[in-house]
Every structure is written in structure tokens, then in C-alpha cells.
Amino acid sequence: MHTFILACILYPKWIPHAQREIDAIVGEDRIPSFKDRSRLPYVEAIVRETLRWRPAGRFGVPHQSTADDVVEYKGIEYFIPKGSILFAVSWAIEHDQEIFEHHDLFQPDRFLDDTNNLKAGYETTIFTVCPGMPFAERSLWINIAMMLWTFNIGKSDEPDPKTGLPFRYDDGDSAFHGEFASGPLKFPAVFKPRSAHRAEVARQEWAVCEKDLNVLLPQYKEH
């Protein structure tokens, strides 16, 4: 979610498009829910671009081959001896410049066709062996949809307490932590409700929603 918020601040061009789509389907009187998911391909593209732009697991996890193998890649065959340690490096896959034009920019539209539908094969490749995929994608989807419906997200004008100068937003390597699980270093952001009405709807929905996990979890076990 931090990566998504940083993208909102550094590459905000796509936000009006996303908010128009959400507003057209959800309206102003309720927050988005999972029942809207199939009708909000743009939010799907944002989730996908968030995972592509700055993958949280940059290197993947190590695997070991159990037999000698030969793998063909771009017309060349590679011999992989039994016992090799292999990484599917997410960063390299998601920043392949032959597939992703302007690979370092945050552009959700890259996953949509001319009719604003998801292009075939848009799904993320880094999840090939990640059992957390459904959980991760669903939680990103609902949080991104709700945030875009409720807030305009922007830069903070407050000075950086370390330097006294305006905060320098950065999406380069040095602005991210971690090797195994990566995310942006701490940065300030401003969340402004898009209207007083939306703020009130969000407050109301929070007031009445079920918050007790003991009640919530058994409901989901049934599905």
C-alpha cells in the first residue's frame, strides 16, 4: 500500500481516470465493495501496476532443481544441473523493457486495451508460486478502491524534520528498504477527503461494519 501511495504522489496523471471509473460504478453514497470488482478493470490495472512497478519481493525466493534440465530462453538452451539454486527475479521480469515500455514509470493503462478492458495475460508473473496471491491481490484491490473513492492523495508541504527543507520524494533504489521484502522508506503524504459527504459516508460505514474477527472469520470459512 505504501508503494501505491508513493505512486499516487509521484505519478498522479492516471488518478482522475481511476476516480471517474470508480464514481461511475459506485456513486457517492457508499464505499466500493468486492461486488464492484468485475466492473472496475482500472482498479485491477492499478493493483497489477503496483506489484510490477516496485515488486515487494524483488528477488523471489530460492528454489533448488531436483534433476538435470535444459531450459530454452529466447532461442538459446541453458543446461541447469541438478541441485542448482534458482531465483525467478521478479524485478527483472517486471522491468523487461521489451514488454514494459517506460518500465520505470507508474502507468496502469499499460494493462488496458482500447476498450478499457484488461489485456489478455495481464496477470502478474511473480505470483506463479506464491500461495498468498489471492489474499494479497484482494486486499490491495479493496484498499486501493476505497482510498481512491474517499481521498485525494498528495504531497505534504511540511518540511522534512531531518533537513528543514521540503521533503524530497524519490522512487529510486535508495528510497526503498529491504532485499527479501521491499517497500518505500517512510515518507509523508496528505489524504484529503474528496468531499465532506464522502468523509461522512466512510465514517458511517466504519461505525456499522463488523470488526470482531471471531464473528467475521467463521462467515468466510463457509465459502
Ligand code: HEM
Ligand atoms: C503483495 C504481497 C505479496 C507479494 C508481492 C509476494 C511475492 C512473492 C514472491 C515473489 C514469491 C516467490 C516466487 C518464486 O520466486 O518462486 C513468493 C512466494 C511465497 N509467498 Fe508471497 N507474496 C505476497 C503475499 C504473500 C502472502 C500474503 C502470503 C501468505 C499468506 C505469501 C506466502 C508465500 C509463500 C509461502 C511463498 C513460497 C512459495 C514456495 O516457494 O513454495 N505471500 N511470494
